[in-house]
Structure formats: C-alpha cells, structure tokens
Amino acid sequence: MLIFNNKADLRSHLSRYTSKDSSIGFVPTMGALHRGHLSLLEQSVKENTITVISIFVNPTQFNNPDDLKKYPRTLEADVVKIEAISKDIVVFAPSVNEMYDGNAQSVSFSFDGLENQMEGSHRPGHFDGVGTIVKKLFEYVQPTNAYFGEKDFQQLQIVKKLVVKNNIPVNVVGCPITRESNGLAMSSRNQRLTEAEREIASFIYKTLIVAKDQFANNKIDYIKQYVIEAFKARPEFELEYFEIAAEDDLISATLKEDKKYRAFIAVMLSNVRLIDNISLN
Known part of the structure; x- marks a missing residue:
C-alpha cells in the first residue's frame, strides 16, 4: 500500500491515471475510520480505476479547540482497515503544514446561503474550513468521483455547491448513512462514547423515525415540538437543534410544499456532539 x-x-503518482x-x-476523511467510511471506499474501488483516501484532521473546520484536541487520531489502525479492502488504495496523510503551507487559515466562501443553516449557525466558520480543505484536496487529487456520506448531509450539499461555483470537474456522490445495529449513525466521535452511552444514543435515531412517521399527517410545528419535548424528558441529552428543511436550500421549513424534506438533529451526550438526519418523503 502506498502512503503519501x-x-x-x-x-x-496520480498523473498516470x-x-x-x-x-x-x-474518499476524503478525518480518519478514525468506521464502517461508514469503509463502505465509501468499497463503492469507490468498484467504480474507479484507482481509489485515494485522505486522512487529515482539518483544524480550520473546528470552531471548538477542545473538540479538535479530542478528535481521535488512529492512523495505524486506519491503514489496517484500508488494507483489508484493497492494498491498491492510495492513502494521503499530510501534515497541517503540508496542506496549508505554514498558514492554517480558511478562505471565506459563499454557498448561496447553505452555509448559514443548522451546522453553519451553530459552528461559526465551520463551512469556510470545509470548503477550504475540500477545494485543496480536489486540486491535489483531481478525482473523477468523490464520495461523501449523507450523515453530513449539509456538508454534502455544500460540497456540491462548491464544485458548481468553482467549476471543479468532479462528480460528487452522496452515499447512504451507515448505522450501528441499534440505529445510531456511525461517526468517528462515537469512539468517545462508552458502550452504555452508545446504546443510550440510539434514542436519536428512534426519535427521527417517529418524526418521519408523523410527517405525512402532522404540521411541521407539531413535529418539532414533539421532538423538543421528547428530549426534555431525557436530561442526559442536550438538544442543540432539530430542524425540518427542504433538501435543496436547507432553510428551516414552516409549511410543506412539493419538495423533498429531511429532518436534521444535533445533540450533546457526555460532551460528545452527535448529528443525524433522515429523509421524510
């Protein structure tokens, strides 16, 4: 396996392809690989001549220094998991200095308002950091296809907008959320939860399922209030936001129109921030 x-x-190396x-x-990642990342790799290996995975914890997309410090870094274990899929996968694991040439600062982007919703409003500067690093990675790798999981659905839409607005010749592929057996969306941050907390965290997905069931016959305000009350009854969680938004503009919806909608949620459990979403129609 080649590691650059x-x-x-x-x-x-990639110039020959x-x-x-x-x-x-x-497949761009921040490492601490789980089954969700590996499913993206498997799809890429099937669909492309060669697959590249980046492992880089990007400092400019963290608005919380403590979160950056605690983010798991498990490069050796990640490489073992990658090799189990294919020894032909190329790993790009640069330093911060290599990626930012000694100046780890993000560039300001406009994503036509997508950056101001949900994660953007709760994590100032986050999507400038995402846009900065993804654009750099696309320039270095020059991929034909790039694979992103739908767990970070807002990020997926941001990357698609980045590609369009900057005329980057890459096909952005959204891939379904991979979940634990109890429904918890797989995330590198799950490593910071105990086994008991992982089981407790399944409440997030169970609540999204109820919201989906209610969507056909209830108003949006009713569903939002139901979720707020459900988490109030579970003091181990801190609900940061629950939103129902159209997939195209991600603006919080108040009335249903002829659009595709998703429910989005972010909660804190034992100082670990967990996000999830579900398609409603």
Whole structure:
C-alpha cells in the first residue's frame, strides 16, 4: 500500500491515471475510520480505476479547540482497515503544514446561503474550513468521483455547491448513512462514547423515525415540538437543534410544499456532539 505525506509526490503518482480510460475515486476523511467510511471506499474501488483516501484532521473546520484536541487520531489502525479492502488504495496523510503551507487559515466562501443553516449557525466558520480543505484536496487529487456520506448531509450539499461555483470537474456522490445495529449513525466521535452511552444514543435515531412517521399527517410545528419535548424528558441529552428543511436550500421549513424534506438533529451526550438526519418523503 502506498502512503503519501507530500502533495507533490501524490500528484506525481496520480498523473498516470489522467487518461480518458482511467478514473480516480476519492474518499476524503478525518480518519478514525468506521464502517461508514469503509463502505465509501468499497463503492469507490468498484467504480474507479484507482481509489485515494485522505486522512487529515482539518483544524480550520473546528470552531471548538477542545473538540479538535479530542478528535481521535488512529492512523495505524486506519491503514489496517484500508488494507483489508484493497492494498491498491492510495492513502494521503499530510501534515497541517503540508496542506496549508505554514498558514492554517480558511478562505471565506459563499454557498448561496447553505452555509448559514443548522451546522453553519451553530459552528461559526465551520463551512469556510470545509470548503477550504475540500477545494485543496480536489486540486491535489483531481478525482473523477468523490464520495461523501449523507450523515453530513449539509456538508454534502455544500460540497456540491462548491464544485458548481468553482467549476471543479468532479462528480460528487452522496452515499447512504451507515448505522450501528441499534440505529445510531456511525461517526468517528462515537469512539468517545462508552458502550452504555452508545446504546443510550440510539434514542436519536428512534426519535427521527417517529418524526418521519408523523410527517405525512402532522404540521411541521407539531413535529418539532414533539421532538423538543421528547428530549426534555431525557436530561442526559442536550438538544442543540432539530430542524425540518427542504433538501435543496436547507432553510428551516414552516409549511410543506412539493419538495423533498429531511429532518436534521444535533445533540450533546457526555460532551460528545452527535448529528443525524433522515429523509421524510
């Protein structure tokens, strides 16, 4: 397995896959790989000539320094998991200095308002950091297809907008959420939960399922109030937000229109921030 820490060496290696008969699949991650990441890798391996995975904890997308400090870093274990899928997968694991040339600052982006909703309003500067690093990675890898999980659905829409607004020639592929057996959305942050807390956290998905069941016959305000009250009854959680929004603009909805809707949620459990979402129609 090839592991690159230098972007010039990576670019040199990938230059042989730029013909029209080749395709480069790309899975950008912050490491601490779980089954969800691996499912993206498996899809990419099936659909492309070569697959690249980046493992890089991006400091500019963390608005909470403590969250950045505690984010799990498990490169050696990640490589073992990647090799189990294919030894031909290329790993790009750069340093912060390599990615930012000694100046770890984000660029300001406009994503036509997508960046102001939900995660954007609760994590100032987060999507500037995401846009900055994804744009850099796309420039270095020059992928044909890039794979992102729908657990971070807002991020997925942001990346699609980034590609359109910057004329980046990459096909962004959204992939279904991978869940634990109890329904909890798989996340690298789950590693910070105890086994008991992971079981408790299944309440998040169970609540989303109820919201989905209610969506056909109840008003949006009623569903939102139900979720708020459900979490009030569970003091181990701190509900940060619950929103119902159209998939295209992510603006919090008050009335149902002829659109595709999703329910989005963010909660704190034992100082670990967990997000999830579910399609409603």
